[in-house]
Amino acid sequence: MNRRSGLTVWEIVLFTVFLAIAGGASVFFFFLNSEDVQYAQRKYELVQHINTVLDAICLEISNSAQFEHPFNGSSRECFFRAAVDAGTLLPDASREGFSFVDNNLVYVSRSGDSTSSLRRLGSFENPLVSNCREGKFTRISSDLLEIRFVAHASGFMKGSREFVRLINLRNR
Amino acid sequence: MSESSSRSIFEKLIYLGIATFFLWPFVQLWSIKAVPVFETDTHLRASVALENLMEEALSRPYERVSARSSYKAVAGCEDIGLQGRVEMFPHPDMPANVMIRATVRWGMFPLGKSLSLEYLRARTRP
Numbered sequence: 001m002n003r004r005s006g007l008t009v010w011e012i013v014l015f016t017v018f019l020a021i022a023g024g025a026s027v028f029f030f031f032l033n034s035e036d037v038q039y040a041q042r043k044y045e046l047v048q049h050i051n052t053v054l055d056a057i058c059l060e061i062s063n064s065a066q067f068e069h070p071f072n073g074s075s076r077e078c079f080f081r082a083a084v085d086a087g088t089l090l091p092d093a094s095r096e097g098f099s100f101v102d103n104n105l106v107y108v109s110r111s112g113d114s115t116s117s118l119r120r121l122g123s124f125e126n127p128l129v130s131n132c133r134e135g136k137f138t139r140i141s142s143d144l145l146e147i148r149f150v151a152h153a154s155g156f157m158k159g160s161r162e163f164v165r166l167i168n169l170r171n172r
Numbered sequence: 173m174s175e176s177s178s179r180s181i182f183e184k185l186i187y188l189g190i191a192t193f194f195l196w197p198f199v200q201l202w203s204i205k206a207v208p209v210f211e212t213d214t215h216l217r218a219s220v221a222l223e224n225l226m227e228e229a230l231s232r233p234y235e236r237v238s239a240r241s242s243y244k245a246v247a248g249c250e251d252i253g254l255q256g257r258v259e260m261f262p263h264p265d266m267p268a269n270v271m272i273r274a275t276v277r278w279g280m281f282p283l284g285k286s287l288s289l290e291y292l293r294a295r296t297r298p
Binding site for chain 2: 014017021044047048051058062141143144164165166167168169170
């Protein structure tokens with residue numbers, strides 16, 4: 001009589017497969033909790049924040065009514081006449097711009113007699129990006145501007161990342 | 173059921189159900205484009221490179237690039253093997269407009285990924 005006793009082969013296979021999945025999953029979850037992954041996530045968060053700020057800057061510059069400085073070559077600051085929601089222009093003496101000052105990128109506004117950095121750009125506070133070096137705005141062609149800087153991670157984080165953005169000046 | 177008979181169809185279905193219950197999350201992983209922990213940074217860099225490619229294409233005057241332009245390596249992203257191309261062609265439905273499509277791709281063939289961005293522009297600029 002063909003009497004079954006104990007485990008069959010494919011029950012053992014199934015048991016082994018489930019055991020492997022459970023072991024692999026627990027190792028993976030320990031890895032997710034590790035210091036390395038949390039460090040990578042913090043660094044990614046920083047890079048993403050800078051990219052979000054750069055998106056807003058690019059939008060502001062590309063939609064500017066008139067882009068004035070740098071006219072050619074490169075500079076540590078840029079100035080333009082901003083577009084206003086009403087479709088009108090601000091008074092001729094007032095300019096807005098971005099400037100690399102003391103390793104910070106700040107949003108500044110310049111009128112006939114003074115320059116102030118007490119402005120907000122959308123939801124971002126000044127300084128927009130801190131701890132950035134070698135920042136410059138380069139006018140590549142009449143309607144193409146490049147922002148380039150190296151951001152250094154602050155505090156406990158090490159390393160740096162170069163950010164480059166090209167902006168098509170739509171209302172040149 | 174006598175002990176000599178093999179497993180019934182009902183038992184086999186139960187085993188199949190249990191196995192599916194355990195394995196289904198892993199099957200679903202196949203459809204994720206980027207595993208967040210490992211590949212978001214590459215994805216982010218590729219998307220920025222894509223935006224830069226598009227802005228550069230927009231700043232050029234309209235030129236008739238063949239619809240099948242080839243991929244070229246993106247400067248500054250050689251370490252992830254990023255390649256990009258720009259296509260400009262008349263819009264199939266609106267002949268007065270030009271379609272500009274920038275595409276970047278990276279990765280080896282079976283696991284390759286690509287991102288693309290399209291921009292519709294009037295053929296004559298103001």
